[in-house]
Amino acid sequence: MSTTVSPIALPAAAAAVTPGYWSQVLRRLLRDPVSVLCLVVLAAIVCGAVFAPWLAPGDPTVGSVIKRLKPVGTPGHLLGTDELGRDMLTRLLYGGRVSLLMGTVPVALALLIGGALGMVAGFAGGRVNAVIMRATDVLFAFPSVLLAVAIAGALGAGVGNTLLALTIVLIPPILRVAESATTQVRALDFIEAARATGADDFTILRVHVFSNVIGPVFVYATSLLSVAIIMAAGLSFIGLGAKPPTPEWGLMLNTLRNALYSQPLLAALPGVLIFAVSLCFNLLADGLRSAMEVR
Amino acid sequence: MNGTAMNGTAVGDDVKRPAMLASVRELSVRFASPQGAVHAVNGVSFDLAAGEVLGLIGESGSGKSVTLRALMRLLPESRTRIDGSIIVGGRNVMSLSRGLLNEYRGGTTAMIFQDPSLALDPVYTIGQQIAEAIRQHLDVSRSEARARALEALEMVRIPSARERLDSYPHEMSGGMRQRAMIALALAMKPRLILADEPTTALDATVQIQVLLLLRELQQQMGTSAIFVTHDLGVAAEICDRIAVMYAGRIVETGTATEVLRSPRHPYTQALMASTIHGSMRGQRIEGLAGSPPDLARLPAGCAFRARCTRAQAGCADAVPELLPHAGHAVACHVAQATQPLRAVPA
Amino acid sequence: MSAVMQEAAPQGAAAMVEVEGLRKQFRVRGAGFGAPAKVVHAVSGVSFSLQAGQTLGIVGESGCGKSTLARLLMGLIPADDGRVSIAGANLSQDAASLKALRRRMQMVFQDSFASLNPRLTIEDAIMFGPRVHGVPPDEARARCHRLLERVGLDPARFAGRYPHEVSGGQRQRVNIARALALQPQVVLFDESVSALDKSVEIQVLNLLRDLKEEFGLTYLFISHDLNVVQYISDVVMVMYLGKVVEIGPAEVLYERPAHPYTRALLASMPSMDPQRRTLQAPISGDPPSPIDPPSGCRFRTRCPHAAPVCGEREPALVDAQSGGARAACHLLDTASGHPLAGKELS
Numbered sequence: 001m002s003t004t005v006s007p008i009a010l011p012a013a014a015a016a017v018t019p020g021y022w023s024q025v026l027r028r029l030l031r032d033p034v035s036v037l038c039l040v041v042l043a044a045i046v047c048g049a050v051f052a053p054w055l056a057p058g059d060p061t062v063g064s065v066i067k068r069l070k071p072v073g074t075p076g077h078l079l080g081t082d083e084l085g086r087d088m089l090t091r092l093l094y095g096g097r098v099s100l101l102m103g104t105v106p107v108a109l110a111l112l113i114g115g116a117l118g119m120v121a122g123f124a125g126g127r128v129n130a131v132i133m134r135a136t137d138v139l140f141a142f143p144s145v146l147l148a149v150a151i152a153g154a155l156g157a158g159v160g161n162t163l164l165a166l167t168i169v170l171i172p173p174i175l176r177v178a179e180s181a182t183t184q185v186r187a188l189d190f191i192e193a194a195r196a197t198g199a200d201d202f203t204i205l206r207v208h209v210f211s212n213v214i215g216p217v218f219v220y221a222t223s224l225l226s227v228a229i230i231m232a233a234g235l236s237f238i239g240l241g242a243k244p245p246t247p248e249w250g251l252m253l254n255t256l257r258n259a260l261y262s263q264p265l266l267a268a269l270p271g272v273l274i275f276a277v278s279l280c281f282n283l284l285a286d287g288l289r290s291a292m293e294v295r
Numbered sequence: 296m297n298g299t300a301m302n303g304t305a306v307g308d309d310v311k312r313p314a315m316l317a318s319v320r321e322l323s324v325r326f327a328s329p330q331g332a333v334h335a336v337n338g339v340s341f342d343l344a345a346g347e348v349l350g351l352i353g354e355s356g357s358g359k360s361v362t363l364r365a366l367m368r369l370l371p372e373s374r375t376r377i378d379g380s381i382i383v384g385g386r387n388v389m390s391l392s393r394g395l396l397n398e399y400r401g402g403t404t405a406m407i408f409q410d411p412s413l414a415l416d417p418v419y420t421i422g423q424q425i426a427e428a429i430r431q432h433l434d435v436s437r438s439e440a441r442a443r444a445l446e447a448l449e450m451v452r453i454p455s456a457r458e459r460l461d462s463y464p465h466e467m468s469g470g471m472r473q474r475a476m477i478a479l480a481l482a483m484k485p486r487l488i489l490a491d492e493p494t495t496a497l498d499a500t501v502q503i504q505v506l507l508l509l510r511e512l513q514q515q516m517g518t519s520a521i522f523v524t525h526d527l528g529v530a531a532e533i534c535d536r537i538a539v540m541y542a543g544r545i546v547e548t549g550t551a552t553e554v555l556r557s558p559r560h561p562y563t564q565a566l567m568a569s570t571i572h573g574s575m576r577g578q579r580i581e582g583l584a585g586s587p588p589d590l591a592r593l594p595a596g597c598a599f600r601a602r603c604t605r606a607q608a609g610c611a612d613a614v615p616e617l618l619p620h621a622g623h624a625v626a627c628h629v630a631q632a633t634q635p636l637r638a639v640p641a
Numbered sequence: 642m643s644a645v646m647q648e649a650a651p652q653g654a655a656a657m658v659e660v661e662g663l664r665k666q667f668r669v670r671g672a673g674f675g676a677p678a679k680v681v682h683a684v685s686g687v688s689f690s691l692q693a694g695q696t697l698g699i700v701g702e703s704g705c706g707k708s709t710l711a712r713l714l715m716g717l718i719p720a721d722d723g724r725v726s727i728a729g730a731n732l733s734q735d736a737a738s739l740k741a742l743r744r745r746m747q748m749v750f751q752d753s754f755a756s757l758n759p760r761l762t763i764e765d766a767i768m769f770g771p772r773v774h775g776v777p778p779d780e781a782r783a784r785c786h787r788l789l790e791r792v793g794l795d796p797a798r799f800a801g802r803y804p805h806e807v808s809g810g811q812r813q814r815v816n817i818a819r820a821l822a823l824q825p826q827v828v829l830f831d832e833s834v835s836a837l838d839k840s841v842e843i844q845v846l847n848l849l850r851d852l853k854e855e856f857g858l859t860y861l862f863i864s865h866d867l868n869v870v871q872y873i874s875d876v877v878m879v880m881y882l883g884k885v886v887e888i889g890p891a892e893v894l895y896e897r898p899a900h901p902y903t904r905a906l907l908a909s910m911p912s913m914d915p916q917r918r919t920l921q922a923p924i925s926g927d928p929p930s931p932i933d934p935p936s937g938c939r940f941r942t943r944c945p946h947a948a949p950v951c952g953e954r955e956p957a958l959v960d961a962q963s964g965g966a967r968a969a970c971h972l973l974d975t976a977s978g979h980p981l982a983g984k985e986l987s
Binding site for chain 3: 021188189190192193194195196197198199200203207208211212
């Protein structure tokens with residue numbers, strides 16, 4: 001090797017032999033029919049929610065007293081109307097906005113906060129670990145639903161407060177998964193090898209720990225999406241989440257409760273959507289888990 | 296010297312040897328994998344006389360450990376296709392029913408693994424594990440089984456064996472654990488010991504002790520053994536015969552002295568040359584170039600030819616047969632052609 | 642790299658690696674609730690010095706402290722006591738000087754797979770070190786490709802691959818390239834070839850010889866394989882339970898080992914000849930635990946020549962009669978009070 005490092009011409013990046021890890025995972029995921037089906041269903045529901053103003057036939061908050069509780073298939077109201085005469089299709093499309101938001105945002109926030117804290121706790125070990133993990137244990141000691149109800153109840157109803165309550169509830173489980181994954185990775189030789197090159201803790205955390213911890217944590221977070229959707233709907237159902245007249249699936253399930261005997265199909269529609277979304281997220285998490293087992 | 300031919304047609308079976316304890320014919324093992332079938336073992340045949348120690352030598356991926364596991368029927372049956380026949384003690388191992396298989400494993404045949412800390416159960420004491428194994432196979436009382444377990448520990452010369460009966464594996468040193476593992480294997484007085492690199496994980500001064508112990512017990516009990524190792528020195532210490540494996544085939548076999556003193560197959564020769572010893576200090580060693588073939592895509596003809604310095608055009612045409620040659624059997628077109636085939640002395 | 646060339650030149654120049662009285666103890670929790678903590682005497686007062694361009698082989702059995710020594714030398718764990726200096730700079734635990742040390746000294750680990758991040762391509766893994774030290778990306782990449790080429794891996798084929806997509810031997814070449822990417826003067830190998838097959842081991846050892854010559858490197862080579870150490874080392878250091886029992890030029894130490902432990906270790910190597918098998922193990926038992934090591938000479942519990950004095954006083958490293966080697970044994974010191982001191986032993 002020469003003393004002065006002369007920049008030699010490289011074979012024009014023809015070195016790309018294998019695709020990156022995540023593109024391999026994606027390719028494997030797309031080979032699994034169940035995962036693809038889930039992705040299609042979720043994409044349809046998300047698109048419906050995002051483009052609700054253009055797709056929906058009516059106004060989600062304006063109803064008509066004379067057209068109350070029309071059954072599914074009524075001309076002009078494909079999925080019928082609710083107890084205030086509002087178009088169900090419109091409300092289900094708009095409802096997806098709040099419901100999906102209340103399911104995904106807390107998980108994303110918890111992934112960010114819990115993932116980071118868990119990685120720090122697992123990597124630092126010792127006292128830092130003890131402080132973070134014991135604080136987590138306190139939160140973890142309460143049943144998650146009760147904790148969410150308590151926080152949302154204390155803060156008062158409303159979408160923002162529900163997001164906050166759910167985020168707090170979801171942080172501990174994600175933190176624990178991130179911590180245990182990091183603890184495992186930390187013991188591996190390549191961390192020591194990275195240390196031996198002179199890298200500081202932050203660089204090791206960013207390059208070596210993150211790339212190995214994100215996988216399992218992300219899969220776990222995906223499986224939590226279904227829990228979050230159900231919890232958000234549950235909070236709205238008992239009046240601690242979204243407030244009327246905001247369209248939200250859980251809230252709709254509550255207000256249509258009285259019509260359960262007269263229009264059972266109509267009353268079940270929000271529940272079907274909650275179920276479908278939750279199931280899809282769960283199956284997707286499973287698919288992702290097996291797709292990540294490269295080798 | 297015994298000149299049993301190692302191919303399926305069993306040339307030279309007329310040679311007088313003591314009764315065969317084990318006889319393997321045309322054993323082949325394929326594993327299913329995403330890359331296609333992995334040809335781990337490709338037509339291995341050998342015989343093992345009572346009281347004889349056969350060494351299976353080779354590098355990783357040579358099929359030596361897979362062969363050993365096939366003999367114990369330890370390979371996962373759902374993902375594996377095994378062809379050929381394995382006869383041990385007059386019984387066809389491939390067709391044993393579940394009940395007979397349990398009797399065969401641990402009763403007729405016992406296995407010694409490389410890593411005793413993985414093979415021993417951490418939640419039971421050594422005594423409990425040996426006694427449990429004894430009660431699996433013999434209808435004896437608890438105290439009788441414990442007495443026999445103590446005998447087994449004394450047999451492998453574990454110091455203060457009585458106290459050691461109540462030790463957990465993690466309370467023992469590596470050498471003691473391997474001795475306990477041997478005691479567990481030999482407690483049932485098996486007729487065949489299958490040992491998979493049993494001394495590789497041990498320290499040098501402990502390895503030689505365990506090796507000598509195994510040799511002594513094997514001779515005392517008249518047990519046969521198949522000894523898988525990558526270490527030619529270990530093989531020289533304990534094996535009567537040696538079979539060198541490459542890419543799932545036996546490429547050379549004969550008595551340990553024959554194979555180690557005058558190897559005929561280019562691979563065996565290269566393996567010997569690659570084994571570092573003191574006299575090589577300071578010299579550059581020309582070892583084997585390249586790496587073993589992909590077992591999912593075995594080349595036609597001789598699997599070694601890509602790394603062989605003596606390869607010729609004909610080597611790509613056919614897989615060389617294992618033929619008796621100059622005192623032992625070699626599977627190499629070149630070696631068979633360059634030196635005249637000699638009748639094997641009986 | 643130029644610095645090495647200059648420093649390697651003058652004879653008798655300051656040592657490249659100098660270690661004095663290095664000591665490390667670990668506390669482990671005692672067995673049972675409330676039991677007092679136990680102390681593992683991992684490295685107990687190790688001193689040596691190594692000239693530039695030489696290779697020091699470090700041998701010993703499990704518990705002898707060779708891996709702890711490696712981590713101490715690399716500054717991966719802080720020492721309790723003692724001094725380490727690499728290329729004239731003292732090792733300390735502050736971040737800046739540690740980072741500077743990493744440029745001078747690098748390490749290759751035993752487990753080629755575990756020591757590479759499975760989510761990083763080979764190129765990224767090798768570039769990581771230079772990038773940490775502020776080398777611009779293009780230059781780091783160019784350096785990585787040149788090194789890959791040098792260790793025998795075509796950059797066009799291997800740079801973009803992941804660790805699990807290459808063989809064990811190739812992975813260890815990647816690890817060597819990674820260590821060299823920081824252009825160190827000293828490279829420490831911790832059992833770096835132990836897990837490789839013999840034929841691959843030879844290839845890697847040949848590579849190490851060439852790299853050493855080309856880059857003027859100084860090697861610290863830790864291994865349990867006495868043959869490999871003899872092959873590659875200029876100086877050999879034998880460790881037992883955290884202490885140096887003998888250190889000297891490889892030829893002298895292997896020809897005329899002075900310490901009873903070194904003799905036992907050498908005699909434990911299996912013979913390569915089935916006609917001259919080892920008949921008796923040179924010493925019995927396992928190495929004791931480094932928790933509560935024996936008083937006085939730590940080898941005395943397994944030593945065939947142990948006398949009362951061996952339990953009372955710790956032997957110091959003295960010049961062995963064999964010349965050039967130093968050993969820590971009362972037998973070699975006529976004033977030690979050992980009844981057999983100074984006598985020729987069989």
